[in-house]
Amino acid sequence: MEPVKGGNLATPPASVEKILKDAEPDSSCASWAVRFAADLDGVITVLSGMSNLEQMRDNLSYMKDFKHLTPEQKKVIEKASIELAKLPIIPCTTCNYCAKVCPMDIGISASFASMNMYTLYGNLGLAKHNEDWNVAGQGHKRANECIKCGACEAACPQHIKIRDELEKVAKVLL
Ligand code: SF4
Ligand code: SF4
Helix, strand or coil, rough: CCCCCCCCCHCCCCCHHHHHHHCCCCHHHHHHHHHHHHCCCCHHHHHHCCHHHHHHHHHHHHCCCCCCCCCCHHHHHHHHHHHHHHHHCCCCCCCHHHHHHHHHHHHHHHHHHHHHHHHHCHHHHHHHHHHHHHHHHHHCCCCHHCCCHHHHHHCCCCCHHHHHHHHHHHHHHC
16 A cells, blocks of 8 residues: 555655656656566556546556566665655655644644655755744644653654654744
8 A cells, every 4th residue: 555655756846756767758657666667576556646647648558568677777766765765854755644633733734744845855945934824724733742641652653753753843843
């Protein structure tokens, strides 16, 4: 499930996208993620969410007659993943499982999206604006109102240290 990490790997940071596009200009970034999952030993099904016809056509173009990754393609993925790991983004997929258990209704995923926006693009004003909308527009509580109960971390499939990350959000964006 979630080979494209909730869509995040479909539009990776520019430096990662460049590696993938240099290797195969006509392949979508999402296709690399889905093919990586399909190529793993023991995998017989890859569940990839699609939200429009174009995405379905793209998925079908390489999964209808799936061919295992070549050693060269595996090297491209390794290079891209090393590049991606250099960027300190929070690996949140916006599944919002954490939101269902948070007693304070902290806008966790939206706060992380704002923080990632700042990390990737360096636009502090826009990131703060996003964070304000998370609170004023969506009615969530601010990151600094977290009571550190830890319920969210037990529910997070990405094993994110949510309490620590919220502290950083509060420091940078509030
Ligand atoms: S640790 Fe904070 S964000 Fe997580 S569930 Fe508790 S109050 Fe909510
Ligand atoms: S459970 Fe984890 S991955 Fe899902 S929205 Fe919350 S922080 Fe993000």
